[in-house]
Amino acid sequence: MAQVLKEDIRQRIYAAAVEEFYSKDYRNATIRAIAKRAEVPLGLVYTYYKNKQALLSAIVEPIFAMIKETMEKAENSNFHSAFENFEKIEFGMFLDLFEKRKELIILIDKSSGTEYGNAKETIINLTETHIKKSHQNKDIPVFNDFLVHIWANSLIEGMFEIIRHCTDRKSAEKMMELVARQYYYGIEGLND
Template sequence: MAQVLKEEVRNRILEAAEKVFYKRDYRGAKLTEIAKEADIPVALIYTYFKNKEVLFDAVVSSVYINFESAFDEEESLEKGSASERFDEVGENYIHELLKERKKLIILMDKSSGTKHTEAKQKLISQMQVHIEVSLKRQSKQEYDPMLAHILASNFTEGLLEIARHYQSEKWAKDMLKLIARCYYKGVESL
């Protein structure tokens, strides 16, 4: 029984912290506000989390994913165009990520002052390498690496815009399909 209560309190703290970090960001969030949101004394937070940074890590840990594994899986597919490989692997991976969109936004937009400050740049860098691999696979022409960087930045920001303005799962899937189509085939494909 005590273990269930401990888990319930820990979950309340995490849920409250997610709300506060989403609203304020890491630097603006106060443990007193998180405790108030969780309806617990501030001292109880320290029973579960050493400090605010450890609490922040716990909130974002489920979305602090390594995109490289998804990119590797997509690149390992021997057949299909880049867009077909994305449809088979990447799209599902992104939909899973969007299920925790608030945590994704906290990690990417609200982590200044933590060890995760560079999370968005890390994602862009990983995506840039993935795009460079795809360009080499699809085309005999060599491109300036800045092209892959710009595409990676734009796709990452598009994904974050879907997360920021999320309306429903269907809306997100439809929007992702449109962005991917534009990304792979150009605006004229619409």
């Protein structure tokens, strides 16, 4: 019974931290406010999490790791088209991210001043590498690095905008598909 209570307390602290970081960002959130939201004594938060940074890491690291792992998997796949690659690998990741939208928003928008402060740029860089690799053996003109950066930035920012603003999964799913279709077929169309 005590173990269940401990896990319940950990989950309450975690949930309170998500809400606090989401509403205030990392810099403005405090352990005191998190404890108050979780309805636990301040010292109890430190029993479960060493400090505010450790709490942030517990929230965003699984999200960041999933993105990096999915991008690596996508980069090493051999589907017929970039859009098919997106449909089979990356689309599922974005839908999973939608389910953890507050955690993702904390990672990309609200973790300035931490080791995750450049997470969005890292994700864009991974996407750039993926774009270059997925088109290197195709009969598409060589793109300059700046253009590839613009494409990667616009795709990732578009997906993040959907996650930021869509509140129901069905709408988000349709929007993601439309943005990806426009994006991938647009790049493929450059060969015409």
